[in-house]
Amino acid sequence: MSKIVRNSVLLTMLTVIVLFISACGNEDTPENNDTQNNGDNNTSPEEVTLESEMGKVTIPTTSERVLAPYHEDALLALGVTPVAKWAIGQMVQDYLEKDLSDVPKIEWNMPMEQVLSHEPDLIILENGLDSYEGTYDDYNKIADTYVMTAETTANWKKQIEVFGKLLGKEDEAEKVLSDYDEKVADAKKQILEALGDETVAAIWVAGDQFYIFEENRHSAEVFYSELGMNVPELVKNLGEADVQWNPISIEKLSELDADHVFLLALEGEQGLETLENSSVWKSTPAFKNDNIYILNDPSNWTNKGIIASKKTIDDILSVIVE
Template sequence: MPLHEQTSLWSDTTIKMLDGYSGTLQTSHTLTFDETEVTSNLLLLAVGGEGELAMNGEVCHIGASFACHVVKGASFTLTSRSDELYYIVITYKASSLTGVSHDLPSYRKHPLQISFIQSTMLQNEWVQTAEKIIAKWRRGEGLECFHANALLQGMIYELIMEYECGQGGEESDIVEIVASYIASHYRQDLELKDLAALAGCGVRQLQRRFKQEKQLGPMEYVIQLRMANASRMLHHTEASVGEIAERVGYSDTYYFSRAFKKVYGVPPLHYRLNKVSKTDADYATALLENRLASSYDSPQGPVICHMRGEYPVTESPRRIAVLDVQYADHLLALGLCPAGSVGSGSLSVHFPQYIRAGLQDTELLGTYEYPDLPAVEKLSPDLIVCTEVHEPYMERLSAIAPVLMFKRNESWQTILRLFGELTGKRAEAQRILADYHRRTALLSEELAPVLAGKSVALIRPLDSLVRVHSAAHRTGAVLYRDLGLPAPLFVADASDTAYHISVDRLPAVQASHYFLLSNEAMQGGISATEQRVRVMLNAGDRQHIHAVDAATWIGCYGPTGINGIVDQIEQALLVGEIGRTASERIEY
């Protein structure tokens, strides 16, 4: 094609983003689009796992990461074959500014009209750019959407350039063979001699060729992939350092931390907290205050990492005092009973109804906000578990017994695992979590067709404002992360636990179902703000309000409480929605 025609071909082409989202596929789960669903071109990026991509009748094994360009009218199915495959989908439309149809040579199609796969290791910047594109697009603001389109155009350019460079007709050389294998198996123990045997060459030849093309040796390349994926998980997940180490191929957390520091200059935990003050004193304090709960094994037994340091478990504690009801829930779920626990209430303090029967032999230790410290002293526990709220009492509590301090909003699943380590109930904790994941996965599948085209919001009326919660909120995580329910676009890009909006702006959320966290039980009646919210939402024909107790949905944060919340979600969205649908059919 003459140069001036090529110039016109591209200069008249415009890219317009249509949508974008991300998700995670667990083992054997699939992401499927048929011909009727691919109504525009799309980019599919996947990192952190391996699996199979079936596109237009052809099956391709994909490694630890890949990028795929899919044209309108194509079909594909992505199947995960690893523990966790993180994917990003961006749909877009390519059109001519002039409306003129370019005549392309018969021997070659325009790259934007071809479905193709780039199965080499994704540039880490691509993933970050894709996430930035989606975040800007979700904001729905003119300038941000303009920037999202500009970033997308640059990303498509880089993808096409890599695709074009690979169209010379030569087969992949030994470097690409080995690099592709490493990308799919970097979590495993890899040896240089085995990689050389795979490529059919000697060790020295492989090292020399790899160094020439990749600017680093094969084993350094393995470490690079491991660290790139570790940095992504540190940035985007709540997984502990030990869990991340295991996921990227290190059984020893200490060795992983040393390797990570060698690449990034700081240990993993410091990397995760890189926004806190870097002065020595402030940084040390902030590091502990922001420390996520975790554990690791030592020759003497498990070591629990918490906000105040580390607690080696030499023997399981027998008398545990908990200063947050959620911890009592955790212990009861493991078949144990705390020696003492705080309760709830103001005029009359009591244990929550949903776990009261299991706490008949448990001493009442005041409330979460105002623990009864003399009662704690009298109890003589051998371990105290509290949250950062109890920092003012630390000196007195530490004089009574060893203290574990966790963030109150720490993942309940993480805390349950740690309580399993602490009490010698590791297998029981794993079973509870497995049952929960199985239950939410099945319920998610049942809800998908019921909620097709609908979204679910979690809101709480306050004084003159409405709090709209996101997946970062611990109950919002149950809705959006565990059950995979569709969040309104209004909150899809929330980096905080919630947005605060006026009651008049509530229609902008545009949800089909609203779980309204009602303060009625705590306040002894419905507030004026909550009344306005109910009237406004009831005025819509296609909106459903599910009023739930705010204290229960926010405070019941253990296995029993969380499963109770899932029960209410199932009742409201599955049983209730099926009933409404049947009623509508009868009326019709």
């Protein structure tokens, strides 16, 4: 081989090596991608920047002692046990007690001394800050504090997504929601086969008073919006749910044209006896057709959350689908 040819080959090989090294240096390695992705928010992999009621905030995703009063449902769904649970006096969210029976209570208005005693490293609050004893700044001095937007406060599915980001559990959040959608689809099919176009209503009995669920009241969204159960005319006429839930008279129940009725009442509620002795109640289509279903644990029906919704679906299937 001539000297000129040999030099040409060496030059070509050197050029190829240089180009290869340059390409490797510019390759999007996982480390480079992490840097780029987090650089957009100027955060590290152990932090997340989210919109909140207080504007954009950056929160560590490594919190272990979490306090999210009244939204323990979302925490438990993601495998997180809170340091304290929401309560009004002795009243708690009963349907969560299987997992929270050993967790101490904290009053609904978040007294500062109680918050301090639980030593949280993350506090999650609703957007309505006026309901709490302290201010955002007060709580933020104790621990990193995230205030949900109005949209997130009102939408439990959004809460799962946001909590997943706050706690570094985005994959878990995605799976939880996906599994729920599958449960809804399966239940909807079974209920349609069992009920066809028959209508359904739910009544909460508290003491000697009766509360009909509007279409968007608590768990009613589950059976009307998600499961596609048909709405009786009386419920349609109630319109959107107000913040204040007003009882309905027993005389008004004569207009309840539902084919099936869920009665939600603790054992021994006076209202159950009142209905048993009422000719008005006995004249309703559901009573005449023996389609009254008494459920003695109403707590999940009067809450919103993924665990509450799943329990409500199970309640419905247990009596509607045989």
